[in-house]
Amino acid sequence: MNDMSGGNYVTSDGRQIGDTLMEMKNITLRFGGVVAIKDISFDIHEGEIRAIIGPNGAGKSSMLNVISGFYHPQEGEVWFRGSKRPAMKPYQVAEQGIARTFQNIALFNGMSVLDNVMTGRLTHMKTGLFAQSFWKGKAEREEVENREVVEKIIDFLEIQAIRKTPVGRLPYGLKKRVELARALAAEPKLLLLDEPMAGMNVEEKEDMSRFILDVNDEFGTTIALIEHDMGVVMDLSDRVVVMDYGRKIGDGTPDEVRNNQEVIDAYLGVSHD
Amino acid sequence: MPDQLLFAMEVTLNGLMAGVLYALVALGFVLIFKASGIFNYAQGVMALFAALTLVGIMDGQVPFAHLINAVFGTDIHHFGWHVPALLAIFLTMVVMVALAWAVQRFIFRHLVNQEPILLFMATIGLAFVMEGVGDIMWGADIKKLDVGLPQGINEWIDITTFEAFGYGFFIDNLDISATIVAIILVAALIAFSQYTKQGRALRAVADDHQAALSVGISLNFIWILVWSIAGFVALVAGIMWGAKSGVQFSLSLIALKALPVLMLGGFTSIPGAIIGGLIIGVGEKLFEFLIGPMVGGATENWFAYVLALLFLVFRPQGLFGEKIIERV
Numbered sequence: 001m002n003d004m005s006g007g008n009y010v011t012s013d014g015r016q017i018g019d020t021l022m023e024m025k026n027i028t029l030r031f032g033g034v035v036a037i038k039d040i041s042f043d044i045h046e047g048e049i050r051a052i053i054g055p056n057g058a059g060k061s062s063m064l065n066v067i068s069g070f071y072h073p074q075e076g077e078v079w080f081r082g083s084k085r086p087a088m089k090p091y092q093v094a095e096q097g098i099a100r101t102f103q104n105i106a107l108f109n110g111m112s113v114l115d116n117v118m119t120g121r122l123t124h125m126k127t128g129l130f131a132q133s134f135w136k137g138k139a140e141r142e143e144v145e146n147r148e149v150v151e152k153i154i155d156f157l158e159i160q161a162i163r164k165t166p167v168g169r170l171p172y173g174l175k176k177r178v179e180l181a182r183a184l185a186a187e188p189k190l191l192l193l194d195e196p197m198a199g200m201n202v203e204e205k206e207d208m209s210r211f212i213l214d215v216n217d218e219f220g221t222t223i224a225l226i227e228h229d230m231g232v233v234m235d236l237s238d239r240v241v242v243m244d245y246g247r248k249i250g251d252g253t254p255d256e257v258r259n260n261q262e263v264i265d266a267y268l269g270v271s272h273d
Numbered sequence: 274m275p276d277q278l279l280f281a282m283e284v285t286l287n288g289l290m291a292g293v294l295y296a297l298v299a300l301g302f303v304l305i306f307k308a309s310g311i312f313n314y315a316q317g318v319m320a321l322f323a324a325l326t327l328v329g330i331m332d333g334q335v336p337f338a339h340l341i342n343a344v345f346g347t348d349i350h351h352f353g354w355h356v357p358a359l360l361a362i363f364l365t366m367v368v369m370v371a372l373a374w375a376v377q378r379f380i381f382r383h384l385v386n387q388e389p390i391l392l393f394m395a396t397i398g399l400a401f402v403m404e405g406v407g408d409i410m411w412g413a414d415i416k417k418l419d420v421g422l423p424q425g426i427n428e429w430i431d432i433t434t435f436e437a438f439g440y441g442f443f444i445d446n447l448d449i450s451a452t453i454v455a456i457i458l459v460a461a462l463i464a465f466s467q468y469t470k471q472g473r474a475l476r477a478v479a480d481d482h483q484a485a486l487s488v489g490i491s492l493n494f495i496w497i498l499v500w501s502i503a504g505f506v507a508l509v510a511g512i513m514w515g516a517k518s519g520v521q522f523s524l525s526l527i528a529l530k531a532l533p534v535l536m537l538g539g540f541t542s543i544p545g546a547i548i549g550g551l552i553i554g555v556g557e558k559l560f561e562f563l564i565g566p567m568v569g570g571a572t573e574n575w576f577a578y579v580l581a582l583l584f585l586v587f588r589p590q591g592l593f594g595e596k597i598i599e600r601v
Binding site: 068070089090091092094095099100102106107108109110111115118119120122123125127129132133139142143182183186 | 468469477479480481484490
């Protein structure tokens with residue numbers, strides 16, 4: 001693998017990785033007296049699958065919430081597509097092209113799968129309230145255009161059979177997939193996955209891994225994902241950030257990280273005598 | 274046909290018409306509750322405020338006239354013009370949207386993620402403020418509201434039923450128009466929420482706030498939208514009640530009648546609000562007709578609440594509400 005700190009590189013499986021898409025600079029996040037993230041910096045390149053791993057409570061989810069605008073760090077800067085991002089509301093972050101899934105699945109349970117995935121297109125639909133209410137032609141045209149994108153994603157993730165099913169009735173694994181579909185529907189520049197494989201059985205995990213790789217491959221989507229299961233992550237990701245107790249203790253390719261003594265200590269525990 | 278049955282039929286029909294109005298008020302509650310989890314105690318006062326504003330605009334009343342006169346020593350009351358009903362309704366709607374914005378901007382934006390009881394208390398405060406502001410703006414006297422809807426007995430129904438059964442039904446034209454308007458309103462609301470992008474966003478917010486944020490929906494916008502729609506529903510309800518019994522402060526009390534409707538229909542169900550309203554409307558009229566004479570009458574005052582109480586005991590989620598299943 002080539003030099004990775006300076007930008008473009010080619011992965012071991014021959015994919016060309018682009019310029020820096022997002023850069024976190026010296027992020028510190030506190031909740032009252034508790035320091036959830038302590039002075040962490042890392043970057044995400046275009047086309048890359050970037051993982052953030054660490055034991056429970058390491059601050060991974062907090063980091064993802066900083067990226068997606070749910071939390072605002074007390075210190076540090078977030079750079080996206082070459083410019084410093086001001087403090088933003090989550091919906092503004094979504095409008096910028098950052099889509100996400102949630103650890104505990106946040107879907108619209110009362111709505112059908114199709115409707116759920118269609119909400120992912122909201123940032124691409126520009127007609128206003130009055131056009132939508134009174135101008136049938138225009139609203140309809142926009143709906144049809146966006147439906148096409150959505151149908152493609154539904155096909156891609158193999159959820160055609162449950163298109164009309166209310167999401168609340170689906171089993172866990174499928175819900176996770178619908179959530180991925182909704183995030184993908186936004187055609188995001190950066191896709192954030194919060195423990196996409198949490199609570200899944202081996203078969204579901206394999207399916208999900210395949211979809212994540214396919215999404216990255218097919219659409220060239222940049223992906224940042226969180227996992228605490230080391231095994232899955234190492235196979236999927238190009239580069240890995242390792243967190244422990246809010247600090248960054250490792251950053252590099254899966255192989256580099258795997259041989260990092262601090263990472264091994266964090267995962268296996270070390271005696272402090 | 275026996276007389277008793279004919280009377281009962283007439284009573285049922287009149288109950289349905291009254292139920293439509295209950296349903297309209299309850300609908301306003303459901304909309305806001307679904308989208309934001311706020312139980313809006315001020316919904317009834319919103320209907321009053323909308324009706325007051327409509328009358329004020331139609332009659333060319335100067336808003337805050339008493340206040341202005343008291344401060345500047347002037348003596349102005351009217352602009353001296355009359356605004357046509359349709360234009361006045363439109364202008365009132367503009368006021369209601371402004372109100373929705375103000376409520377969101379100055380109250381609920383500061384209460385995001387607070388306990389439901391706090392939000393509820395805020396709406397009680399809002400109810401009193403709006404009642405006071407309505408009073409200062411337009412005066413406290415009882416006003417007549419006439420937007421040109423037909424009133425009085427519907428002669429066609431009277432004659433037709435007389436020829437058919439030998440007994441003419443008394444149905445008020447105003448109730449018929451109220452029903453038609455309510456049906457159109459509900460159909461429009463359903464179409465809006467099902468077929469427009471904002472409607473989809475609205476349903477999304479009703480379902481899950483975090484997820485809605487993550488797909489780029491501004492909660493603030495949706496909440497202003499939903500308060501505006503609730504304002505519109507309040508306006509329609511205010512017009513109907515106002516045309517029926519004059520615009521006066523007791524109008525805000527109809528909100529209390531909407532409570533049993535919500536118990537029946539469930540707080541989160543739009544069809545529930547409608548059917549609950551109809552059941553209460555028909556139920557209290559029929560009960561008064563059948564049982565009222567035996568217990569000395571005036572059952573309409575309490576029937577709805579007793580029915581609601583029974584529902585609370587035996588089916589707390591209402592007819593259509595989501596069943597609460599606690600996972601252990």
